[in-house]
Amino acid sequence: MSVTQKTGYRKAAPAAALTAAAATALACSVRAFSGESAAVNELMDFLLKKGFKNVGEELVRELMGICQRHFVNLLLLNPNPMSQGVMSITKYFIAMLGPIFVLVIIGSAVYMIFFSGSPSIRSKIKAIIPGVIAAMFLVMLSPHILNVLFYLSEQLFMGVISQGPVNPMGVLLPAKEEINPIDYLMSNFDKITWYSGEGSAPFLYVSLLILVMLLMVVIARYLVISLFVMVFPLTLFLYFFLPTRKTGKRIMEQTLIWIFLQVIEAITMISVVTIIIIFSPFLAQEVLVVLELGAILALIAIPVASVLFFRDFLPG
Numbered sequence: 001m002s003v004t005q006k007t008g009y010r011k012a013a014p015a016a017a018l019t020a021a022a023a024t025a026l027a028c029s030v031r032a033f034s035g036e037s038a039a040v041n042e043l044m045d046f047l048l049k050k051g052f053k054n055v056g057e058e059l060v061r062e063l064m065g066i067c068q069r070h071f072v073n074l075l076l077l078n079p080n081p082m083s084q085g086v087m088s089i090t091k092y093f094i095a096m097l098g099p100i101f102v103l104v105i106i107g108s109a110v111y112m113i114f115f116s117g118s119p120s121i122r123s124k125i126k127a128i129i130p131g132v133i134a135a136m137f138l139v140m141l142s143p144h145i146l147n148v149l150f151y152l153s154e155q156l157f158m159g160v161i162s163q164g165p166v167n168p169m170g171v172l173l174p175a176k177e178e179i180n181p182i183d184y185l186m187s188n189f190d191k192i193t194w195y196s197g198e199g200s201a202p203f204l205y206v207s208l209l210i211l212v213m214l215l216m217v218v219i220a221r222y223l224v225i226s227l228f229v230m231v232f233p234l235t236l237f238l239y240f241f242l243p244t245r246k247t248g249k250r251i252m253e254q255t256l257i258w259i260f261l262q263v264i265e266a267i268t269m270i271s272v273v274t275i276i277i278i279f280s281p282f283l284a285q286e287v288l289v290v291l292e293l294g295a296i297l298a299l300i301a302i303p304v305a306s307v308l309f310f311r312d313f314l315p316g
Helices: 003-034 038-076 084-114 119-140 142-161 181-191 197-230 232-240 242-259 261-282 285-309
Strands: none
Touching: 038 142, 038 197, 038 261, 084 119, 084 142, 084 197, 084 232, 119 142, 119 232, 119 242, 142 232, 142 242, 142 261, 181 197, 181 285, 197 232, 197 242, 197 261, 197 285, 232 242, 242 261, 242 285, 261 285
């Protein structure tokens, strides 16, 4: 197949998949109201096994190939906080926060010198000033702080990944179809006949959905981190400025969680891959498929759980 043909197929594949899925749903509805006539059954079998199956399998295999070859490298990607675009946004926040720092410091000093207040208020103001001064310096260093965080996360990631095989996704999505969980699910497309023709369609949908969600986790991580990188100077200010510390703490915790998600994913991946490698000679084919599928689902679910449940680990 030529490059032009491949490009054309990739552009047309999503529309074809949606068309096939809509036709499948329509055919299922027609069958439900037609009394299972022979003509409708034949049409249904054609739509399922010829139309949707061919398009769906091509998409699944393309996505599976991307996961097998590139998932680890995609998971390692981090935005560059020193890039020109990010630096321009960082400079904008620094310019915006500069007058606020000056006003807070001057206002606190004026209050302390010229106005009498209760000892509790004076102690609160004294507590605010060191945080504002620290935030002022940290905001200017924010791109370098992010660089350190990304470097630490990447080194931890590489350290964990190096403990497993060269390509851990090759273990979770092996080339051998009999023990590949996605191939196992797709093979049931033709085998299930105990219910009805449309009863087998969800297996192809599920295979496609699993791979899409697996890649979406990686894409979502990169996009969310890019957003947190752009507002990191503001996050530092909110965290170190005492009146806004609670808000800043939440944003800072989410920033750290999303950065170090790649390490959590690496630990999950290598742990399950190691178990599979050690015990695969003693496991039945079905058990091996369940383990591989469970690991892939864990790679999808654990980032969501981490974001939702890892809280209050920063002081303040």
